[in-house]
Amino acid sequence: MFISLLISIFMLPPQERMVTQHLSGMFDHGPLDQGQMQLQRTMKISKRFFAFGILTCIAVYVAYVKWHLGSKPFVGATEGVAESRGDKLSHQAVSTDLSVFYGIMFDAGSTGTRIHIFKFAQQPRETPRLTHETFKALKPGLSAYADDVEKSGQGIKELLEVAKKEVPMELWKFTPLVLKATAGLRLLPGEKAQKLLEKVKEIFQASPFFVRDNCVSIMNGTDEGEQLYRGSFCTPGNSSRRSVGMLDLGGGSTQITFLPRAKATLQTSPSGHTTSFQMFNHTYKLYSYSYLGLGLMSARLAILGGVEGKPLGEGEELISPCLPPGFKSEWQHAEIVYKIKGQKAGEPLYESCSNKVAKMLYKKVHRAGEVKDLDFYIFSYYYDCAAEAGLIDKEKGGSLTVGDFEIAAKYVCKTMEISPGNNPFLCMDLTYITFLLQELGFPKSQGFKLARKIDNVETSWALGATFHYIDSLNRLQY
Ligand SMILES: O=c1[nH]cnc2c1ncn2[C@@H]1O[C@H](COP(=O)(O)OP(=O)(O)O)[C@@H](O)[C@H]1O
Ligand SMILES: [Ca+2]
Secondary structure, eight states: OHHHHHHHHHTSOHHHHHHHHTGGGGSOOOSOOHHHHHHHHHHHHHHHHHHHHHHHHHHHHHHHHHHHHSOOOOOOHHHHHHHHHTOHHHHHHHHHHTTEEEEEEEEEOSSOEEEEEEEEEOOTTSOOEEEEEEEEEESSOGGGGTTOHHHHHHHHHHHHHHHHHHSOGGGGGGSBEEEEEOHHHHTSOHHHHHHHHHHHHHHHHTSSSBOOTTSEEEOOHHHHHHHHHHHHHHSTTGGGGOOSEEEEEOSSEEEEEEOOSSHHHHHHSOTTOEEEEEETTEEEEEEEEEEETOSHHHHHHHHHTOBTTBOOOTTOOEEETTSOTTOEEEEEETTEEEEEEEOOTTSOHHHHHHHHHHHHHTTTSOOOGGGGGSOEEEEEHHHHHHHHTTSSBTTTBEEEEHHHHHHHHHHHHHHHHHOOOSOTTHHHHHHHHHHHHHHTTOOTTOEEEEOSEETTEEOSHHHHHHHHHHHHHHHHHO
16 A cells, blocks of 8 residues: 555656655745746645645555554454455444454353353553453253254343443444353254254344354363363463363363373373463463263263153152152253152261262273372362352352362261251262262362352353454454
8 A cells, every 4th residue: 555655646747746846946936927826726736735645655654564563463353353344444443442342252051051241451462351241141051942942042132132232332243252052062962952053143143243154163072171271361360370270060061171280191191182272472281171971960860870861761760879868859951850769768878879979980080190289270060069068158269178078078968868958969969079079080188279250250161262262363364
């Protein structure tokens, strides 16, 4: 553009070019004749045009140099969007609004669908900072609508309304909208999961936000761990709080992700369970293992003796030593209702329950030796169960050891021998967590940090995934 402006200056008619070259000497003549007056008028126009041309050249040159020599900014989704649409108007709006942009991530989890609306601010040539998050969750999860796809749209639309209120209208069309599904959809037959995703895509495409072809997908488990980890770098004040490991216990799957210190960990880890990502000019090589079917709700079903997606036969019921003796009820999981029952009184609950749990977990988990030497944050149902058992504050979180979970499990199970209490699953859940952590390689003395929010941001893979998505739009542009 700069060059074409220079060319256009030199393409001026010879008379005008000459006028521009001799401008300074032409103002102190006496009275003028007709021809001279005509020439002066022409000169005045050309003078203005020349000044305008010079100013434009300088402005364009400065912009050109800045663009090429300055470090490439992390382009807000907005700029990437404008470029990919070739929309000049959008681009203008973006270049003035580059410092604030939004990203919307739907987490279609097995037990619920959640919207995360992230607001980022970016100083020129700096990495964007997360400045605010709006979060809303709905139950049940998307997978619950596998046989009634039309109904699945209602919740998605409701959550989109939250996004419309939160994101300024002029930024809607620059704000990427993405949904990633986890274990609930992974556990569904492929065709049913696909229909649900298509329905969501249809709704997204009709929304005013920016949607690309890959806006809805099922995330694989290793990715889930990686994005959770990546998110820990993106929270406000991130640099001082880079965690070493993270454990996420969802409803359908559970993840362990950490940054190994020992080379042997990556060398001996099963294939497909290591991943690496780039952040702030550094490559992080992670161990990330996701276990489908070992999320808390799926584990309950397996401990009870049921099979995912398979209803019980007429008159059948699931009897478990992990439920209060004499307890009888119905339990719904993944849209199937199971009849469940506790055993007869007399057996010590914790001992018989732990035998069942140990059998269920037998040889299902890969033990990474190094984990006992690292610091871990633990989330999701680890947090919910600890709070329910009174081990941590429901709002503030806290710190716990594997041994604390075991003591709580023994206590709750013992109490249940006498009275079922408010949550008939608590003995089972705490026993499961106690065993799962040990199967993963943690000794009873291992301490964990439990946090639901860090700096007012939900601890979830959604933040890392949004960052990653926006970054990929940025890469597309360059
Ligand atoms: O954004 C979040 N913030 C805090 N907890 C969350 C968030 N998303 C999910 N959870 C927790 O995850 C658990 C449910 O897992 P989910 O439904 O995501 O299953 P999945 O990960 O196996 O698909 C619950 O304990 C829920 O509180
Ligand atoms: Ca989850």
